[in-house]
């Protein structure tokens with residue numbers, strides 16, 4: 405905790421400005437400003453690689469209350485481009501805490517701002533849509549800026565407008581692992597022959613995702629974003645998984661080409677979030693940018709097949725443009741991948757939240773069944789994937805057995 409905070413400004417590309425005080429590191433940062441409504445899980449949020457190049461506004465008014473620990477991060481570093489909080493905790497209190505959250509952010513150089521009206525900011529973003537923004541504090545503030553001098557603010561707005569836009573951004577390669585690694589089965593499956601071999605393409609993967617598969621008996625080969633179809637096939641997987649990740653799915657051409665190859669081989673496929681958008685695109689549907697996206701851990705989603713509602717974790721700014729209602733023939737290549745249905749929709753705004761192919765073993769969801777942080781309502785989707793991959797493994801071993 406610090407006693408003296410520097411002045412800070414939050415400046416949006418449309419000229420909206422809020423004054424506050426420096427939080428975490430001082431200096432300057434730019435990115436797309438979004439808001440996240442989770443009341444818990446701030447460590448999981450800031451370490452989610454899908455937030456790369458985004459400044460995250462926490463709508464929960466107190467951040468840092470439970471400190472920081474080494475167990476909750478979802479990746480090896482903090483990815484958010486900046487953090488906006490109403491009121492930093494003055495004292496961390498939790499038996500799990502091993503340090504302060506703000507200290508952790510500062511050590512990793514994350515520039516933030518606090519003591520500003522995050523409710524007004526969130527309403528502004530809901531009205532106008534998410535946009536680029538910058539946080540400026542300490543020596544990054546030009547003279548007169550805190551007095552809202554027009555030319556000083558103009559300089560900052562110009563800096564914000566020079567930042568790259570999220571639309572069109574291809575960012576998965578910037579967050580993906582550079583080296584392949586393996587997550588072995590855990591729990592009751594530890595040390596046993598894996599039930600299945602799964603290749604998980606890391607487009608910004610969260611640690612809980614391979615962990616969920618490993619807990620169900622799979623051996624998970626986590627591979628870099630630039631992995632080719634031939635490299636995936638060489639690992640002889642029983643199924644392929646595409647993770648969440650930052651950026652615009654409309655720019656992920658390499659991934660879509662690889663995914664079409666995976667689907668054409670009949671390999672079982674499961675995708676989460678970015679992975680759902682890429683399945684949509686591989687099948688020939690479009691994607692589009694939402695006005696302000698879904699980010700939080702209490703988003704209601706309807707499973708259209710069962711009529712059940714799941715309360716789920718979300719972090720997405722783009723969505724798939726596919727017809728909700730009757731099944732449709734996937735438009736790609738004259739329908740070579742057969743029929744598809746929108747399996748899940750958001751009960752807040754009707755946005756497509758899941759896809760299921762009816763003629764090939766592929767499905768995906770726009771939300772986060774790995775639930776880190778968030779409710780565990782959707783964990784059964786990992787069971788569904790394991791059923792697909794183990795069924796294929798059994799069918800394959802029977803064929804090999806007959807051949808032998």
Ligand SMILES: NC(=O)CC[C@H](N)C(=O)O
Nearest residue numbers: 454648649677678721722
């Ligand atoms: N969490 C994710 O995978 C996000 C996917 C994509 N970058 C979006 O914002 O919609």
